[in-house]
Amino acid sequence: MELHKYPKNPERCFSIFFIILHINIWIVQTYPQALTSWLELRNQYLNILLQQEASSHTHCHICNIQGDLYRCKDCFGSPLCCKECLLHSHTHHPFHRIQKWNGQFFESVTLLQLGYLLHAGHGSHACQHSSPDNETIICIVDVLGVFQHKLRWCCCQEPEPAYAQLLRLGLYPASIEQPETSFTFSLLDYFHIDSVECKTSANNFYNKLRRFTNSLFPDSVPVSQFSVPLTFD
Ligand SMILES: [Zn+2]
Ligand SMILES: [Zn+2]
Ligand SMILES: [Zn+2]
Numbered sequence: 001m002e003l004h005k006y007p008k009n010p011e012r013c014f015s016i017f018f019i020i021l022h023i024n025i026w027i028v029q030t031y032p033q034a035l036t037s038w039l040e041l042r043n044q045y046l047n048i049l050l051q052q053e054a055s056s057h058t059h060c061h062i063c064n065i066q067g068d069l070y071r072c073k074d075c076f077g078s079p080l081c082c083k084e085c086l087l088h089s090h091t092h093h094p095f096h097r098i099q100k101w102n103g104q105f106f107e108s109v110t111l112l113q114l115g116y117l118l119h120a121g122h123g124s125h126a127c128q129h130s131s132p133d134n135e136t137i138i139c140i141v142d143v144l145g146v147f148q149h150k151l152r153w154c155c156c157q158e159p160e161p162a163y164a165q166l167l168r169l170g171l172y173p174a175s176i177e178q179p180e181t182s183f184t185f186s187l188l189d190y191f192h193i194d195s196v197e198c199k200t201s202a203n204n205f206y207n208k209l210r211r212f213t214n215s216l217f218p219d220s221v222p223v224s225q226f227s228v229p230l231t232f233d
Contacts, residue, residue: 015215016049052078055101060085070114071106073097074144083114094118094149095142095184108214112137112148120165121154130155139181139222140171143190145213146221 028035059066060082070086071078074096090096090111098114099106119126135152154165163173166182173179194200210218
């Protein structure tokens with residue numbers, strides 16, 4: 001097996017370090033006798049975890065094409081695949097977090113940057129009467145972070161208002177007229193339990209989501225779509 005290069009992504013290295021630290025503390029507290037066994041394997045643990053942060057592959061695992069490779073942090077196993085296979089496999093997973101292998105480390109990219117398009121009005125399938133003129137950028141807050149997506153509205157005869165189209169997608173709009181920010185119901189359920197059980201304030205909860213979205217620069221994450229004037233490609 002080819003020896004992997006170690007990652008150069010400082011954010012991921014810190015995450016791995018703290019994961020190992022917490023596992024170590026848990027083992028010591030719970031099973032003191034197991035520490036000796038774990039200590040003999042800790043370098044192997046570290047090597048395997050760090051190897052996940054480097055790629056020795058050059059071809060898509062799905063279609064076997066050669067080129068830029070991507071992986072999803074939220075798909076089980078995080079298989080490496082090309083952009084087309086990644087977009088196809090995420091048709092119904094708009095809130096997964098994507099990374100691109102740039103030759104040195106996996107850097108975060110968004111589905112929006114890869115050309116992902118959300119459809120409203122027909123159960124997330126494309127409306128036959130809409131066009132690129134009917135697209136807007138919408139900020140969607142989910143359990144896994146704050147996302148921006150390009151959404152194409154349904155333009156059938158007598159279409160439902162925007163707030164209704166969002167509700168049918170499982171998104172709770174932040175406003176009624178021309179909503180540009182919305183929340184997933186998974187997030188609302190999670191916040192409800194978090195506030196009841198952990199007494200988390202809305203402000204602290206949102207700050208947590210910002211760190212999920214960008215742990216190095218959480219202040220760069222928008223508080224609403226209005227704070228990020230984006231232009232279409
Ligand atoms: Zn592919
Ligand atoms: Zn995924
Ligand atoms: Zn339609």
